[in-house]
Amino acid sequence: MRQNPCRYCILSEEYKGVHYRGGDKKCETCEKYFAHREYLKSKRKFAEGEPINSVEELLKEEWVMWYGQTKHIETFKSMPLRNVLRFLELGEIRKAVRKEREDD
Numbered sequence: 001m002r003q004n005p006c007r008y009c010i011l012s013e014e015y016k017g018v019h020y021r022g023g024d025k026k027c028e029t030c031e032k033y034f035a036h037r038e039y040l041k042s043k044r045k046f047a048e049g050e051p052i053n054s055v056e057e058l059l060k061e062e063w064v065m066w067y068g069q070t071k072h073i074e075t076f077k078s079m080p081l082r083n084v085l086r087f088l089e090l091g092e093i094r095k096a097v098r099k100e101r102e103d104d
Contacts, residue, residue, distance in 0.1 A: 005032040046070045049095030052088060063096040070096055 004019055006012035009030070011022035021027045048065045052058050062073055066087070076084050076093075087093050 005030070005036040044070065045099060046096040047099055049097040051091045052093045052095060054088070055084065058084070058088065058093060061095060063098075065094040065096045067092055 006019040006021055009019070009022070009032070011027055011030075012019040013022050014020075021030075021033060027033065046063060046065065048068070052061070052064065058064065058076060059073065064071055064073065064076070066075075084093075
């Protein structure tokens with residue numbers, strides 16, 4: 001499942017040789033797409049933790065989750081303060097919890 005699940009789908013849209021999910025309502029329930037997303041989540045080093053509520057708490061972290069993606073704290077240090085405060089208010093910034101490695 002490493003490859004794009006939309007590459008052979010009739011509903012996908014192609015842009016510069018890459019297939020993307022189509023705008024059709026059927027893409028919202030596509031089993032291949034959701035299985036691919038779960039596969040990608042399983043390969044990440046970090047999982048989403050508790051929401052961060054203050055700037056002080058944010059500055060203590062090195063890695064955070066923002067809209068489901070892992071971001072380094074320097075991303076937020078270079079953002080305008082108004083944007084950071086808004087993301088904190090919406091609860092979109094969460095702690096990044098490192099997953100334990102499974103060494104067998």
